[in-house]
Structures are given as C-alpha cells and as structure tokens.
Amino acid sequence: WTGTINPGISDKLVCTIDFAASFAEMTGVQLPPEACLDSFDVLGALLGSANAAGRGHLVQQDNGRGGNYGLRAGNWKLQRHDSRRRRNARLRLKGRKVARYTLYQLNVDPGETTDVLAKHPDVAQQMIRQLEKLITAGRSRISP
Incomplete structure (x- = not known):
C-alpha cells in the first residue's frame, strides 16, 4: 500500500x-x-x-475432529495433542505418538523439532492454564 x-x-x-x-x-x-x-x-x-x-497469543485448532490445539505466545508454542498423535509432513511424523502436551521455543527451534516442556515446566503450566481458559471460553478475546 x-x-x-x-x-x-x-x-x-x-x-x-x-x-x-x-x-x-x-x-x-x-x-x-x-x-x-x-x-x-x-x-x-x-x-x-x-x-x-x-x-498477544494465537490459538490453532484442528477443526475439532482430534481435539488438538496449539497456543502461540511470544517465542513459545504449546501443543495439546488429545489424539496423542502428531503430524508434520516435513519431518515425516505422520501418526507418530506423542505426549499430550509438547512445548517449543520458536526463537531457538522454529521448526518445532525439540520438545522443551521438561526444561520449562513453569512456562508450560502457565500456557496450559491459558489454553484451557480460552477453550472453555470458546473465543480468543476474553474480558478480564
């Protein structure tokens, strides 16, 4: 423009x-x-x-069929895998079993190849709470 x-x-x-x-x-x-x-x-x-x-954040959803969600906030991305399977065509992960939650530090690992949840449990717990609140609300914009 x-x-x-x-x-x-x-x-x-x-x-x-x-x-x-x-x-x-x-x-x-x-x-x-x-x-x-x-x-x-x-x-x-x-x-x-x-x-x-x-x-401040972005929620991603798999159209509700698998119950899988992603929450992006700053340099972090939390994924909730209710189907307990992960798909990433680039990394050839179709159908690969994963934990319910995975956490990625995007400024270090933009390809989301290394789950750092065990190294950053405080970040993961805060993001899990935020994601659950957003899912329960059914919207991204929540009044304080």
Missing part, C-alpha cells in the same frame, strides 16, 4: 482473522461485542506503526 505501509518484514504476531477487527478500526466501524470473537485490532502492526503490538 504505497505511501501507507512500508515494504518489509515484521515480527509481530498477527492472523488473517485479525483483519475484521483491524479493518473495523480503520474504517471507524464499531463491531458488536459478540462479533468476530477471535479477532484482535492489530492495525498498528499491519501499518508498521512504531511500538505497535500484534496479538
């Missing part, structure tokens, strides 16, 4: 679902409280504004 967004790379966490809240902010439209339950206003991050933040 010439003159509005400078080309480049950002390390801010955003998701396409955030377009709804961000475009509403950009156009001055007030979204109803129950609309776009997983959308955050990340307009500043999209526009490359100084000190802009992306979203």
